[in-house]
Amino acid sequence: MIQTIAFYLFAGLMILSGVLTIMARNPVHSVLWLILAFFNAAGLMVLVGAEFLAMLLVVVYVGAVAVLFLFVVMMLDIDFASMRAGFMKNFPLGIAIALVLLAELVLGIGAYRAGALALGTPDGSAAPIVGVSNIQSLGALLYGPYIFLFEMAGVILLVAMVGAIVLTHREQKSVRGHQNIQKQVRRNPDEAVVMKQPTIGKGIEL
Template sequence: MTLAVDAVFYLFSIVCVVSALMVVVSRNPVHSVLWMITVFINGAGLFVLLNAEFLAMVLVIVYAGAVAILFTFVVMMLDLDFTGPALRSKQTLLVGLAVGAVLLGDLFVMLSEWSVSPKAEALRASPTPDLSTVSNTVALSRILYTDYIFLFQTAGLILLVAMVGAVLLTFRRQRHQRQDVSVQLARSKSETLKMNRVENGKGIS
């Protein structure tokens, strides 16, 4: 049984890492979103192995079922040029590699200075609350809305700003002339109507 669980764990982990890599390297943003959905599904499988069914369900329903689909619609509404010169520019590639190198260096520095705090060791020894008396959903909600309530609200504000930004990106400047209702109503008959006497056999010049 343990061997089977380990095999499933490594399967989910490998697919999740490869899918995350494809999210970054894919040229088409729609393909990146589809790979991101694959990451969410495999992450949900890892949560199931950890007996965190609620987190697995939330990851599939909220992220894979709503957020990723929202990203797909936003990308489609933006109507981006996937084959434009900006995507094939060597300068863009060099800038991306430089930013990636800086982030990778920060990650190495962080990992070199990382250590487990005594509080984390205490929580690992005795989870709070006791998971043997409550379900993982109740345990998660108690910790999330007590110890981490401010971080939870901050994350909600960040998501709100991201949503507003996505909506603003879909707005385009109107090219047609907008009608001013007050100006239209203020016009007189002489300004809007012109009578021409047309002779027989002749048109209006």
């Protein structure tokens, strides 16, 4: 009984937060609603016994991706009026794409129920280990038969991170008003401006 109540609670909150993510006028509020949707999705994953996916949703999506979106949205100077104008301009195209995707989904479900599509069946090589948790089974699978692919994925992500750092790195330019201590020490006193007490109408002496 408690699982059913928790399921409807998490599912309802996730759908509501997803709708508010799209409908919110403020992008910061949209990101906050998206974080709430991720938390409720993690609760659903815990209910079905996929605690590893729940941990990924919280750690990766909430702790990294959503927080990154939040910082980017808050730091950028966004013209909300132009964004809303662009949204209304592209609204018919978005509706058309949504209808096409809905038609494909309905056709796919109908073809599967009619027997035209045959999904693959597991061969037992990735069966969970008896007596251990899902995380231990997934770890044994990743660091066992798929260790080479797992390491290659890590290398690709490392190369992507280094490439992003190289592309975004810029040489620091001298900022207006920045003091150069060495230049000030090496200055020639004869070329400096000497402040005098000028009389009225005679100006200053260089």
